[in-house]
Amino acid sequence: MKKFRSAALALGLVTAAPALAQQAPAPTTAPAPAPATPPRLLVVISVDQFSADLFAEYRSQFTAGFARLMSGAVFPSGYQSHAATETCPGHSTILTGDHPSRTGIIANNWTDFSAPREDKQVYCAEDESVPGSTSSKYTVSDKHLKVPTLGEWMKLADPQSRVVSVAGKDRAAVMMGGHKVDELWWWDGKAFVSYADRARPAMVDRINASVATRIAEEQAPLELPAFCRARSRAIALPGGLSVGDGRFARAAGDARAFRASPEFDESILALGAGLATDMKLGQNGHTDLLIVGASATDYVGHGNGTEGSEMCLQLLSLDQTLGKLFAVLDSTGVDYAVVLTADHGGHDLPERNRDHAAPMAARVDAALEPEEVGKAIAATLGLKGELLRGDVAGDIYIEPGLTKAQRAAVQAAAIKRYAAHPQVQAVFTAAQILATPAPKGPPETWSLLERARNSYYAGRSGDFVVSLKPRITPIPNPKLGGVATHGSFWDYDRRVPMLFWRKGMTGFEQPLSVETVDIAPTLAALIGVPVPVQIDGRCLDLDAGPGTTCK
Template sequence: MADAAGKAGAGRAPAAARRGPSALAALAAALAVVLAQLAGAAAAPPRLVLVVAVDQLRPDRLDPALPGGLGRLMREGRVYTEAALAHALTETCPGHATMLTGRHPAALGIPANQFFDPASGARLSCVYDPSPAAAELHGEGGVSSAAMRADALGDWLKRASPRSRVFAVAGKDRGAVLLAGRHPDGAYWFRGGARPVFTTSRYYRDALPGWVAAWNGADPPRDGFLAGLPDAWAHGAPGEDAIADDFPGEGTRFSRTSPHPLRARDLERFAEQLYASPFLDELTLEFARRLLESEDLGRGPAPDLLALSLSATDLVGHTYGPASREAADALRRLDAALGAFLALAEARADGRLLVALTADHGVLPLPEWLERTGRATCPVAGSRTSATRLGAALLARLWWRHGPWAAVPRAWVDFAGSQGRVNRTLAEARGVAPEEIVAEAKMLLQRWPAVGRVWTQAEIAAGDGELAELYRRSFVPGRSGDFVVQPARGCLLSYYDTGTSHGSPYDYDRRVPLVLFGPGVPPGRVAGPAATVDLAPTLAGLLGIPTPQDLDGRPLSLAEEAASR
């Protein structure tokens, strides 16, 4: 596993590996960072802080030649070229949660998109809240940041500057909730279903403000925000190096070729197709524009914070892969829409706009694309293995060995992503120690070539090396599984026969863009370790507000001499 650990190691190394050669050198480096932070904060304090998280955006997809907002940030911003997630389970929830808290998922209580309830063993969403006081205004169940065990940048800002306002907007509920922190002025997200709307929950407010209700309309496809959408998504002109539009392995649910149908008579189907198109991000940015104007952000006596999570890149990437024509067209459209939004925000803030661009995770390229281009590293032909088959083999073995034969085989282990949890009630009833089930699961699963390793809780707690440290940062006692499956490098373990995914500790899933732009931020490219947990303390330094003392992240260097052009 030494080779796997080395290849997983893009970005920030564990603390022991980051220690300098001497206390004097470490002190000098720390002093340089502090002085840079103070100088940046004193130069021109921002009136508006804009955090843009692009779901599943790989850094190798960003080109400074792009004419819109993404290209501008790459050209004029401070680009941390080796930025990466500092945890192993590279999923949406922990990725977003780390951005503005400065803490690893282990400290936040957010190990993955879902966690296990310690009492019942049930799988819960990372933004699930059973309280009626958190009921979603349009939807079922409750949504809030109750599961997150720490404050975020917005909370620090409001404590230091009570007149500041904090909002978050996203295509997914978890994107908005985890960026907003615990006590924002508002958090809004897109909710599909029979009546697609942008909504919130009672945790944030009891009713939508008038401007949001007007945006949604009485009948969204006819008089609301969906009225102007086309009937189909047609790609722009492909580049010279574009792959075939109908490429093996692409998802078939929404058509593999342009034009992709968008409007459907069934509104639930309409919403599903919207999620897997670039129009969701365009609508999210338009909603954010109306929020800026309606809430008058960037014009008040104190700095305001607006956090955006743009979710369409993730759905498009999952369905078609990051090298597809669909992904290229979605990125071009996002670049254009973000460019217009940045211009508006900059004008509102009188040029005192501070921007941070990053992502919650990367993604494995489409396995068929890896095979076609000679980039495959998975020991399995085709680079794709059915997680359904793998799980079924495990559960059938456990059922055969331990029974009860009248029960459903699945009852022995439940999976949440790559994590497995033993059914404690069944184990006790059958007189089998949970540790025995974990040992059997580890032995059987590791026989599959697509599985690199199965980590038990004990191995995560006591393991040496970077991979063990990455998994420790993703482990939450009581909420995490009894074991976690690490795929072999380059292998996709998926419940689907098409598309691709993320979730591993390898560089293709952990590497993310990290770009700063605005007052007190010298432009250029900065090499060296940087992580998403470093973003919140860096922004706090630029705002001149205090941070908690026990953060996992540290302020990134803003020294001008550290950047190259």
């Protein structure tokens, strides 16, 4: 497989540990048992849009970082068990131990008619009170996350614990890092940045300079490994687009193409490795937390789908990059534990899904856009205004400038219209959802209404919620919104892998379902940190040290 000229990753690794620049990843097993003391460093990795289906498809091909993780505790059916399977809600569950119904992060965006600006759409990781801001031009903030994270639990137990969070997306870094972080960095489209009041470490400057140089250079197509060749097939899409046989060729200066390539994750992991070594994480006598949000898989999935040569190259490259990250951490001599999971799954573009025994796969009817439904209802009821806001599926909001009777009429007409559409599976009102008890038992058995309950936060969620049928992609026009996505109530978007590893731990695989909310309490038990608040998750037995036989 042809390697990228990864200046960003090479810089991070060479700066951190020069002897490891060309060293192969450490062996995936170790003869010594796990230490009898808690690890000094927790490493939490989220691979954006890494579904359980993708893990199952590629696990036999992994030879480096993923292979090491698979020698530990493997939970192939971890669940982002809520309904709104988007990036922000998913990341909010990983290190809080809570579902979105507690975290308050119900979606990437929601409508707030009380927002102090003309734009009433609110982004999950912004402060909408900043003058002149919009939901697309915003100031990053953690204010909407309603609960503390593992890093905050750690600092409460030991104020000298340090928390470092780096990601390709601001919402990933913020939702996993929480409200009290020592370093928090994300990619803004041009460079890695942080809050305005943060000093910039030298490592960030080095990585940014290296990435800028790399983006300015042309990238030749990658060679396809034999495993990827069978997946390389052009798929024609509406509007003259074609995906499925790409190899990440990139013109000089194309930052968007860089973001949707394996090089992007290399730069993110390089920054994480560099900060870990420069800050000597895990070496100061206290337990530290390194959080890494690898975002390229999501951009590859949205831009190319999940079953082409592009995803194949991305995941095989990520496997090698993870191996290099672990080699750097090995070189420090720190006893560290790793968990890798995802914020949500994803499904392939409908044009290729129909070739894979999914004849029902289709793009959503544009008539289901809330603006269009609202227009039709307004004409029927003799009302004026937009009436409905939201996305084509998920939370739908009724305009506030209506009488109580008008609101009731609009909601009844909207529910009737949505429910009658052949692409709609279910419609639930806020009252129905809030009257539903929090679900219990295996998450794959929950009803759609119970899944909606775990996503619903009163005062922030919609007046009613719409679920599309399976394999209906909520993108009417791929030229305007990407070719494939996620976000549904269905298990292909809910189910993700959860992989735990620590040197010397006894490896095993647990096929039964667990939840991503179980990660934070499990890691807290591993390092002996009490959970200071009531949470939704539970501790999982790992046999990775004295704390992970859950009590």
